[in-house]
Amino acid sequence: MPIRLHRCKHTWLKSNVDACWRVQKALNEAEIAYEVVKGPGSLRKRSEVLRLSGQRWFPVIEFESGAAYRAESKEMAETIRAGKLFEEDAKPAAASPIEPLAG
Numbered sequence: 001m002p003i004r005l006h007r008c009k010h011t012w013l014k015s016n017v018d019a020c021w022r023v024q025k026a027l028n029e030a031e032i033a034y035e036v037v038k039g040p041g042s043l044r045k046r047s048e049v050l051r052l053s054g055q056r057w058f059p060v061i062e063f064e065s066g067a068a069y070r071a072e073s074k075e076m077a078e079t080i081r082a083g084k085l086f087e088e089d090a091k092p093a094a095a096s097p098i099e100p101l102a103g
Contacts, residue, residue, distance in 0.1 A: 002033035004062040006049055009038035019073035023059045026077035032085065037062075063089040 005027065007020035027034050039046055039058060046056040052068040053060045059076065061069040069076065069088040079085055 002035050003064065004035045004037050006037045006039055006052065006058060006060040006062060008058050009041065020059045022073045023061070023076045023080070026080040030080050030083070030085070032080070034061075061085070061088075065089055 005020075005024060007024065024034075024036070037048075039049055043056045046058075049058065049060050050056050052062055053070040055070065057070070059070075059073060061076070063069070063086075067089050069079075069085070071079070079088060
């Protein structure tokens with residue numbers, strides 16, 4: 001099973017301004033196999049992302065081990081391009097400084 005990229009469902013602009021596309025593009029350029037998991041737009045409905053990473057923001061990369069990687073998209077793209085993505089598999093996902101929404 002390839003890694004899973006949890007991202008927003010509306011990545012149609014395909015611009016570096018879009019955080020989800022920035023990470024997806026880096027995965028494409030690095031030729032890393034992945035499965036796209038399109039998540040809900042509403043923060044309140046992102047329970048799977050919350051379970052994986054402890055926060056509700058996209059993008060999140062889920063590894064085969066079940067570990068998750070979440071950081072700012074620019075940092076994630078740099079990590080991928082540097083060939084260090086799989087080093088992140090052993091690290092916990094970075095928590096968001098914003099408290100998760102109830103519900």
